[in-house]
Amino acid sequence: IYAGGTLSLLHAAVMARQYTRKVLVFDRHTPAQSTRDWNISHVELLKLADTGVFSASELDSVILRTYKTGWVEFYKPDGSQKRLYIQNVLDCAVDADLLLSMARDAVLSIPENRVLSQTSFTACYRFTDHIVVEVTDSEGKSYYYRAKVLVDMMGVRSPVAMQLNEGAPQTHVCPTVGTIASGFMDADFDTGEILASIAPADISSGTGKQFIWEGFPAKGNEYITYLFFYDEVDSKNDKSLLGLFETYFRTLPEYKKIGSDFRIHRPVYGIIPAYFHDGFSRTREIADDRIILFGDAASLGSPLTFCGFGSLVRNLHHLTADLDLALESNMLSKRDLEKISAYEPNVASMANLMKYMCFNAETDEPNFVNDLMNEVMVVLDELPERYRQAMFRDEMKIEELVIVMLRVAWRYPKVLKATWDKLGVAGSVGFVKNLAGWAFSSAR
Known part of the structure; x- marks a missing residue:
């Protein structure tokens, strides 16, 4: 059973199609719909073809735009900043919903599998040889499902991750907001602006924030812009996405020139989690008996560059193969399952x-x-x-x-x-x- 219906669909599709596992995926909203669009290098994206779930041509179809180059630049008052050009890094804009829909269809191509929408996690109950997951539908009615293991992919606000980590599932966060829009006068549709700061830190409230922009072309004349900042979870700063959206719209004209035909197609937003591992290896709790956490619920990716999508794609092969082996061997204790993770010492x-x-x-x-x-x-x-x-x-x-x-x-x-x-x-x-x-x- 997968709790959460975005990135979980990629993992579930591999477990269902490649390893013939019966899966159920549920989400409190609509599965296969993301609040963000994704960027990844073409080489990394094509690794999904190795799963046997997606063909190379199908993966190419989810690419909205491929950039010729990308750059990173940080503000200097005298204009002496160094613009660093980078090739073959995050050079593909991916239609997240299309890719997730393909994964959902792969799951549902096997009749015994199910994908549920408007279904919220309530609790789980562990037994010696199985786990029972209690969920609630949009009308408040409870249902109970039995499985060998619960895969928690409920994201940064996962109640399971919260409980396993004693109320502190992250040490740092990166609140991120933006839009997919058209009508910018100075958008370069051949270039990805990977990191771009345009001013010193904002010290008007809290402990201050260094805002950073990100800009990528999407399909047609659409352009994606993000505004974000890095912060400790216990700082005095306002980390609300609503507050950040206010800053985004106020300062967007300082980042990009807005034309008379400017139009917002949809908002994009999220909170990228991070965790400081105070040790020689992983110190965050990512599993318990018959429970395993992946994606943002596990908070093992890098908040700097390769966030949740990239981390899952990079680790998808061993995350699925190892879980299949654990299921086959009935090695589903905390000690066994916590060995199956996307933890990378270089990323940490x-x-x-x-x-x-x-x-x-x-x-x-x-x-x-x-x-x-x-x-x-x-x-x-x-x-x-x-x-x-x-x-x-x-x-x-x-x-x-x-x-x-x-x-x-x-x-x-x-x-x-x-x-x-x-x-x-x-x-x-x-x-x-x-x-x-x-x-x-x-x-x-």
């Missing part, structure tokens, strides 16, 4: 860099995040192209990250004080633990 280590992008007016100068990231872009520009591609694909090797960090520290010594301010003793020790775990892992 790289996620520490997000802490430097969480602005804090008490310790940071207004342009600190921009200044630091600009130095990172300069360093990456001086290094072979594989360094920038690896960083923005979450494929960096530990020795490559060390080279980048040392060069940034040499160019921008303020990062040493920032490390103390941002990470402190405990956080710095945790970062070292992550690096050590990465260095001695098989994923090095």
Whole structure:
């Protein structure tokens, strides 16, 4: 049984079609409909063809647009910022709903499978040889379904993840809002703007926020723009999506020129979760007896680049094969299931860099995040192209990250004080633990 009906459909489709498992997917809204559209590299997307569920031509049909190049740029008051161009990174805009619909159809192509809409998770009850999931439909009527295992993919607000992690399923978040719109006067339809800041941090309230934009062409004359920021979950900042939408519409004309024919086709939004693993390996709870968490419910992806969709695609083969083996062997205890995860030691280590992008007016100068990231872009520009591609694909090797960090520290010594301010003793020790775990892992 899958709780949640977006990314879960990709996993369920593989379990149903490749491993002939009987599956039930339910969602409190409408399955196969996402509140965001996705970007991924073409090479990564085509990995879905290896599952046998999708053909290469079907995957090509979900690509709304392929970009020739992408760039990253962080604001400098004097205009001296470095625009870093990156090839073959997040260069495909994907029609999320079309891909999910194809996965849903693959699930339903087997008569015994079911996909339920307007169905909410209520509770689950574990027994020795099965689990019972209680759900409620739109009229408030309760139903009970029995399964071997519950796959929780209810996202960042999952009540199961909340309970397993003692009310603290994330340490950091990235609230994200935007629109799919048309009528921009300066949209470049051949280029993806992967990260773009246009001003210093906003220090008008809370501890301050460094807003970052993202812009990608979609189908036809449509263009996707996102506004987001990184933050600690317990900061004083307003992290509501409604509040962020207000900032988005107020500042959008500063990012893109709006023409007289400007039109919004639909909003896009979400909260990207992150978790700091204070140890040599994964420390977040992602499983219990007959319960396993994937996607944003597990919060194991990188909030910097390769978010939930990319993380699931990259790990889909072993997440499905390993779960099938666990089902076949009846190895469904917490100890067994927590071995099946999308945890990657390199991603966990790289996620520490997000802490430097969480602005804090008490310790940071207004342009600190921009200044630091600009130095990172300069360093990456001086290094072979594989360094920038690896960083923005979450494929960096530990020795490559060390080279980048040392060069940034040499160019921008303020990062040493920032490390103390941002990470402190405990956080710095945790970062070292992550690096050590990465260095001695098989994923090095």
